[in-house]
Amino acid sequence: MPAPDGRFAPSPTGTLHLGNLRTALLAWLFARSADARFLVRMEDLDTGRVRERFYDEQLRDLAAIGLDWDGPVVCQSERLALYADAVDRLRADGLVYECWCTRAEIREAASAPHGDLPEGAYPGTCLRLTAAERAEREASGRPPALRVRAGAETVAFEDRLAGAVTGVVDDFVVRRNDGAYAYNLAVVVDDAEQGIGEVVRGADLLDSTPRQLWLGARLGLAAPRHAHVPLMLGPDGTRLAKRHGAVTLADRGALGESPDDVRAYLAASVGLAEPTERVSAADLVERFSEDLLAAPAKAA
Numbered sequence: 001m002p003a004p005d006g007r008f009a010p011s012p013t014g015t016l017h018l019g020n021l022r023t024a025l026l027a028w029l030f031a032r033s034a035d036a037r038f039l040v041r042m043e044d045l046d047t048g049r050v051r052e053r054f055y056d057e058q059l060r061d062l063a064a065i066g067l068d069w070d071g072p073v074v075c076q077s078e079r080l081a082l083y084a085d086a087v088d089r090l091r092a093d094g095l096v097y098e099c100w101c102t103r104a105e106i107r108e109a110a111s112a113p114h115g116d117l118p119e120g121a122y123p124g125t126c127l128r129l130t131a132a133e134r135a136e137r138e139a140s141g142r143p144p145a146l147r148v149r150a151g152a153e154t155v156a157f158e159d160r161l162a163g164a165v166t167g168v169v170d171d172f173v174v175r176r177n178d179g180a181y182a183y184n185l186a187v188v189v190d191d192a193e194q195g196i197g198e199v200v201r202g203a204d205l206l207d208s209t210p211r212q213l214w215l216g217a218r219l220g221l222a223a224p225r226h227a228h229v230p231l232m233l234g235p236d237g238t239r240l241a242k243r244h245g246a247v248t249l250a251d252r253g254a255l256g257e258s259p260d261d262v263r264a265y266l267a268a269s270v271g272l273a274e275p276t277e278r279v280s281a282a283d284l285v286e287r288f289s290e291d292l293l294a295a296p297a298k299a300a
């Protein structure tokens, strides 16, 4: 059986920082060390935050540290018909409902305990509207978001790095009230449609995975394997961010570091190289083993 294809799916909303680049490098290593295909997809549905210049810049930075990919880079903004079709199928199965709640209403409702649902989860307010309440909201002219009807179902899966994971699925949004398809919907549709067999991404997305597996199963899609890699941390122990200083390839270049230096630094931060060693991307493919990530070294 061929190895499952992998991918990296950035949002063109800013310059990739070292944490993003390390996640990309690891996703690439998972795929290339197994002789699998590696795809890049631009997650550009949040049109308010997307900036044209970051598409090319992000691809340039990935290539600069030695990553390559198969086939054309696809953009979610060009795949709206696929997401619309998925929503139609969910609707036909009675699995979505309209939600008119404002952010403030959701915050207030979610702060009360609701059985098995995780803290902050949407408690299903709009699923229980009376006919009069519903008519009032429909007449308001405020466009509704669409939520799935998940009924607090529990989903369990085995993450290649995090181990056994269990999550309760809340009634999450699949189409926002501004009409934009939600990340959780698009990612599931795209990974299946592109034949992605293994999703390697940052550990910050581990909590979203039960939702995505639930949705994929409802849409009759094959579930990919998952490996959630550790996030890169700043010197203060919090997730690496712009405020930590020189965190982009350009920033590091200004300090005299080449993309090869940055790749070596990223590799050393996960135990794939000695801190002062210079290694090619091909060397890393030879060395890579997911076991190395089981006890990740701290970012320098």
Ligand SMILES: [Zn+2]
Binding pocket: 098, 099, 100, 101, 124, 125, 126, 127
């Ligand atoms: Zn609602």
